[in-house]
Amino acid sequence: MISKMKLKFALLLTGLCLAAFGQKYQPAPENLQAREWFQDAKFGLFIHWGVYSVLADGEWVMNNKKIPVSEYEKLPAKFNPTKYDPAAWVRMAKDAGMKYITITSKHHDGFAMWGTRQTKWNIVDATPYGKDVLKALSEECQKQGIKLFFYHSHLDWHHPDYYPRGRTGHDTGRPESGDFNKYLDFMDAQLTELLTGYGPIAGIWFDGWWDRKDQDWRLDRTYSMIHRLQPAALIGNNHHVAPFDGEDFQMFEKDLPGHNTTGFSEDATIGQLPLESCNTISGAWGYNANDKRYKSTKDLIHFLVRSAGYNANFLLNVGPTPEGEIQPEFQERLAAMGKWLRANGESIYGTRGGPLTARPWGATTQNDSKVYIHILDWEDNLLAIPKIEGVTNARLMKSGTKIKTTAMGDGMILQLPSGAHDEIDTIVVFDKK
Numbered sequence: 021m022i023s024k025m026k027l028k029f030a031l032l033l034t035g036l037c038l039a040a041f042g043q044k045y046q047p048a049p050e051n052l053q054a055r056e057w058f059q060d061a062k063f064g065l066f067i068h069w070g071v072y073s074v075l076a077d078g079e080w081v082m083n084n085k086k087i088p089v090s091e092y093e094k095l096p097a098k099f100n101p102t103k104y105d106p107a108a109w110v111r112m113a114k115d116a117g118m119k120y121i122t123i124t125s126k127h128h129d130g131f132a133m134w135g136t137r138q139t140k141w142n143i144v145d146a147t148p149y150g151k152d153v154l155k156a157l158s159e160e161c162q163k164q165g166i167k168l169f170f171y172h173s174h175l176d177w178h179h180p181d182y183y184p185r186g187r188t189g190h191d192t193g194r195p196e197s198g199d200f201n202k203y204l205d206f207m208d209a210q211l212t213e214l215l216t217g218y219g220p221i222a223g224i225w226f227d228g229w230w231d232r233k234d235q236d237w238r239l240d241r242t243y244s245m246i247h248r249l250q251p252a253a254l255i256g257n258n259h260h261v262a263p264f265d266g267e268d269f270q271m272f273e274k275d276l277p278g279h280n281t282t283g284f285s286e287d288a289t290i291g292q293l294p295l296e297s298c299n300t301i302s303g304a305w306g307y308n309a310n311d312k313r314y315k316s317t318k319d320l321i322h323f324l325v326r327s328a329g330y331n332a333n334f335l336l337n338v339g340p341t342p343e344g345e346i347q348p349e350f351q352e353r354l355a356a357m358g359k360w361l362r363a364n365g366e367s368i369y370g371t372r373g374g375p376l377t378a379r380p381w382g383a384t385t386q387n388d389s390k391v392y393i394h395i396l397d398w399e400d401n402l403l404a405i406p407k408i409e410g411v412t413n414a415r416l417m418k419s420g421t422k423i424k425t426t427a428m429g430d431g432m433i434l435q436l437p438s439g440a441h442d443e444i445d446t447i448v449v450f451d452k453k
């Protein structure tokens with residue numbers, strides 16, 4: 021048995037080592053448990069909704085169209101989402117097989133989608149609708165048993181104290197002065213409201229840090245405040261660099277972990293935390309009436325499967341209309357993904373990345389008892405892969421039909437029966453010995 025002295029010494033040593041490497045944050049047990057839940061959950065719904073939806077031109081419209089604050093402040097008067105039905109939104113997410121919802125509490129335009137007491141720039145005080153949409157959603161999530169995250173923008177194109185300005189938001193007509201620490205106090209006060217008045221919050225999804233990379237954002241203070249208020253809440257920050265101390269998961273925008281098709285993920289080194297990739301159905305996040313480049317259901321399922329193969333969740337976005345509706349093109353795709361998951365979910369939920377890393381032909385996932393080979397893009401019956409140790413009894417997941425495997429050198433060949441190809445994902449399952 022280890023003596024008390026030795027234990028104390030070991031703890032002290034661990035503490036010193038962590039400090040030496042600049043790591044001070046030690047997640048609470050409920051936080052570690054939440055990370056496991058998160059990794060098991062695999063699929064979530066992202067919702068970008070704000071007064072920008074009135075202009076139907078995406079969530080960056082204020083910056084892109086150089087709209088000054090004085091003009092932009094006319095939008096809330098036109099925001100009256102009488103068709104908003106949080107029960108239907110949550111049901112839609114659940115039917116799609118999603119296990120959590122991440123909604124914009126505040127995007128870069130600074131507009132609060134809840135009745136904040138820190139500013140009148142919010143849905144309750146500034147719109148004819150006058151109701152707290154986050155409150156209604158949080159109640160519905162609790163009722164229907166799905167977890168809720170808030171997306172919260174560090175960057176703010178509206179607040180006067182967001183000064184000095186960063187890379188964006190220069191055409192808003194705000195005075196060239198301001199106190200950034202006052203802005204950060206405001207943000208902490210808003211976050212406190214969100215973490216104390218809306219039930220259990222699964223996490224905070226920050227974005228916009230990249231607007232002022234050299235700024236001291238007081239992240240330690242904000243992160244410890246969040247962890248103090250709700251220890252299980254997971255903090256992620258879409259800063260496109262390796263995770264900072266105090267964060268609980270890492271996200272990748274419009275890319276699988278380690279990929280950089282967007283051009284802004286080149287510094288996004290993959291860390292040790294749970295991972296999440298987010299993507300859109302069309303191109304835009306916020307409602308955009310002209311964006312009709314819808315990804316197919318097949319492409320979206322492939323993104324989910326490849327994410328799982330990378331040990332990452334998939335957070336799939338919808339941008340509701342200013343009336344509060346989710347357009348049919350989005351609903352159809354979500355329903356089809358749910359149907360696919362009801363048949364194939366055992367190869368996704370509760371899994372971690374499989375024994376083989378991502379391949380052009382597909383991805384692999386695994387749980388305690390099985391390994392799943394997802395063949396996404398391969399037309400032939402023979403597929404050569406590296407040898408997977410400790411597995412047996414290869415079969416098609418769909419039919420149970422046995423799959424012949426032949427060992428060859430340090431690899432193996434899977435022989436699929438003719439006609440076995442599934443147009444979306446041919447899943448071969450192995451038992452672990």
Ligand code: H79
Pocket residue numbers: 068079080187188227230231258273284298305
């Ligand atoms: O909320 C959604 C988008 O509005 C937001 N993140 C997702 C989840 C987003 N903000 N910016 N982008 C997406 C694109 C990023 C562009 C960047 Fe840059 C390239 C940031 C830094 C380099 C544009 C150019 C902004 C600053 C310079």
